[in-house]
Amino acid sequence: MTTFPIDKIRADFPILAEKIRNKPLVYLDSGASCQKPNAVIDSISHVYRHEYANIHRGVHTLSVRATDKFEAAREKVRGFINAASTKEIIFVRGATEAINLIAQTYGKANIKSGDEIVITAMEHHSNIVPWQMLCEQTGAVLKVAPMNTKGELIFDELSALLNDKTRLVAVAHMSNALGTINPVEKIIAAAHALNIPVMLDGAQAIPHIAVDMQALDCDFYVFSGHKLYGPSGIGVLYGKQALLEAMPPYQGGGDMIKTVSFEKSTYAGLPHKFEAGTPSIADVIGLGAAIDYLNEIGMANIAAYEAELLAYSTQQAKQIKGLRIIGEAEDKGAILSFVLDKIHPHDIGTMLDSLGIAIRAGHHCAMPVMDFYGVPATARASFAMYNTKAEIDVLMDGIKSLIEVFG
Amino acid sequence: MFEDLRELYQEVIFDHNRNPRNFRVMADANRKVEGFNPLCGDRLTLYLKMDGDKIADASFQGSGCAISTASVSLMTEIIKGKTETEADALFKIFHEMTTGKDEQINLEAVGKLAVLAGVREYPARVKCATLAWHTLDAALKNEQKSISTE
Numbered sequence: 046m047t048t049f050p051i052d053k054i055r056a057d058f059p060i061l062a063e064k065i066r067n068k069p070l071v072y073l074d075s076g077a078s079c080q081k082p083n084a085v086i087d088s089i090s091h092v093y094r095h096e097y098a099n100i101h102r103g104v105h106t107l108s109v110r111a112t113d114k115f116e117a118a119r120e121k122v123r124g125f126i127n128a129a130s131t132k133e134i135i136f137v138r139g140a141t142e143a144i145n146l147i148a149q150t151y152g153k154a155n156i157k158s159g160d161e162i163v164i165t166a167m168e169h170h171s172n173i174v175p176w177q178m179l180c181e182q183t184g185a186v187l188k189v190a191p192m193n194t195k196g197e198l199i200f201d202e203l204s205a206l207l208n209d210k211t212r213l214v215a216v217a218h219m220s221n222a223l224g225t226i227n228p229v230e231k232i233i234a235a236a237h238a239l240n241i242p243v244m245l246d247g248a249q250a251i252p253h254i255a256v257d258m259q260a261l262d263c264d265f266y267v268f269s270g271h272k273l274y275g276p277s278g279i280g281v282l283y284g285k286q287a288l289l290e291a292m293p294p295y296q297g298g299g300d301m302i303k304t305v306s307f308e309k310s311t312y313a314g315l316p317h318k319f320e321a322g323t324p325s326i327a328d329v330i331g332l333g334a335a336i337d338y339l340n341e342i343g344m345a346n347i348a349a350y351e352a353e354l355l356a357y358s359t360q361q362a363k364q365i366k367g368l369r370i371i372g373e374a375e376d377k378g379a380i381l382s383f384v385l386d387k388i389h390p391h392d393i394g395t396m397l398d399s400l401g402i403a404i405r406a407g408h409h410c411a412m413p414v415m416d417f418y419g420v421p422a423t424a425r426a427s428f429a430m431y432n433t434k435a436e437i438d439v440l441m442d443g444i445k446s447l448i449e450v451f452g
Numbered sequence: 453m454f455e456d457l458r459e460l461y462q463e464v465i466f467d468h469n470r471n472p473r474n475f476r477v478m479a480d481a482n483r484k485v486e487g488f489n490p491l492c493g494d495r496l497t498l499y500l501k502m503d504g505d506k507i508a509d510a511s512f513q514g515s516g517c518a519i520s521t522a523s524v525s526l527m528t529e530i531i532k533g534k535t536e537t538e539a540d541a542l543f544k545i546f547h548e549m550t551t552g553k554d555e556q557i558n559l560e561a562v563g564k565l566a567v568l569a570g571v572r573e574y575p576a577r578v579k580c581a582t583l584a585w586h587t588l589d590a591a592l593k594n595e596q597k598s599i600s601t602e
């Protein structure tokens with residue numbers, strides 16, 4: 046890496062100047078949600094000040110202006126993930142809603158009793174529960190591909206689960222509890238060899254890794270705007286056009302119809318078929334602003350910088366006696382999950398908070414991962430492009446001091 | 453370094469966390485209830501030996517944070533020898549002390565438990581302190597099941 050503009054980036058995120066308990070904020074919880082740059086904050090307030098009206102409905106100027114901005118954001122998302130068409134970009138509330146949408150439309154239409162859905166042992170609850178609900182509704186069976194103690198998917202075991210009853214493989218691109226980046230190219234190739242579609246949960250991967258839908262060739266990809274430096278309440282479902290065309294709608298209402306009569310309604314084309322009701326207009330535009338911001342910095346630069354942060358934090362953490370890193374995959378994103386001997390993660394969280402350090406302590410919506418490691422919870426520092434090595438030093442000093450205090 | 457936390461993490465709490473009292477399975481318990489805090493994964497099993505309406509013995513097993521471990525450890529100490537009514541009254545004061553708005557709680561009435569009064573400033577940690585007492589409440593009502601803080 047040559048010169049990553051870290052000072053400029055930090056200055057772009059006003060909240061980073063906040064004092065927490067009289068200490069400078071050290072925000073290491075971006076895996077739960079990212080902070081927002083001025084570009085995003087300003088774009089949202091600009092919408093409400095100058096461009097706001099409902100979209101796709103009015104002949105008046107403001108409505109046209111809002112619609113143009115909204116659709117321009119869709120094009121930005123398309124470009125960001127290199128989808129073939131904006132018809133393949135569906136705005137939803139977040140990764141969770143996207144997965145539920147797939148389960149209840151694609152799933153209900155294509156998955157029957159005795160069919161199988163394959164996930165992995167490291168999924169977020171939002172990529173477990175919607176499938177369990179579908180299985181309960183249809184009599185399908187959920188199969189779970191195991192991982193090794195480093196927190197890596199055992200690819201051969203996943204492969205062995207695929208058969209002529211498998212209707213879908215749904216896998217995290219990157220694990221939120223462990224940081225593991227899964228070998229998604231290999232998974233897609235193996236599944237496609239048997240004509241099985243693949244859904245990737247990109248909620249964690251999207252802010253760290255450049256993705257290319259056409260190169261990856263996955264069938265569905267989902268993510269949330271709030272983990273991509275954008276607003277909360279907005280997310281994206283990418284689906285291959287042919288699949289989306291064939292899927293029944295999710296919710297009925299305004300905007301998703303072509304014609305309505307009391308006898309029968311016909312549905313709008315893509316992407317509107319899946320966007321019933323007034324969406325989070327300003328937030329979609331804000332997500333577009335986040336993408337512009339990221340493109341300016343460059344995802345490759347971000348990935349290289351974050352890799353350095355992860356390597357540095359890992360190396361520092363390993364020097365601390367009594368600290369055990371949870372999740373040591375070869376291919377890993379900027380997440381450091383750990384436990385301390387005889388000190389509960391919640392105590393770690395409260396103690397670090399008193400030093401201005403925000404980490405997450407808990408099960409990270411991945412209770413099966415906690416069970417696998419035999420811990421009730423972990424402490425997790427997750428890094429973003431605005432973090433620094435100096436902040437990692439503050440974290441490590443904090444950990445060392447709290448170990449001392451606990452004695 | 454952790455000056456701000458002195459109210460929350462008093463020495464007594466560290467002590468009970470390091471050496472929890474009554475930390476054992478009770479073979480001849482006649483009440484046994486599991487408490488679970490799904491938010492943080494804390495789990496405890498509370499054992500009581502009732503002699504009429506008197507708590508003749510109390511013990512626990514499980515894992516949790518320092519606050520929840522100290523809370524249950526202190527609780528088992530303080531409820532031994534108390535009647536159901538007395539224990540229930542303590543529960544009410546404890547609940548008021550940790551969650552109430554009232555500044556004027558009678559700390560004398562809770563004795564040693566007063567060290568947990570600090571959690572009221574930490575809403576995210578209140579459940580850690582109250583899990584033990586909700587579990588006790590269920591045990592006294594003879595609900596032989598698991599209870600959860602959520």
Ligand SMILES: Cc1ncc(COP(=O)(O)O)c(C=O)c1O
Binds near residue numbers: 076139141217221
């Ligand atoms: C891997 C993963 N999948 C899905 C989600 C759910 O995202 P959201 O809550 O934004 O819908 C998260 C969020 O924590 C996640 O980390």
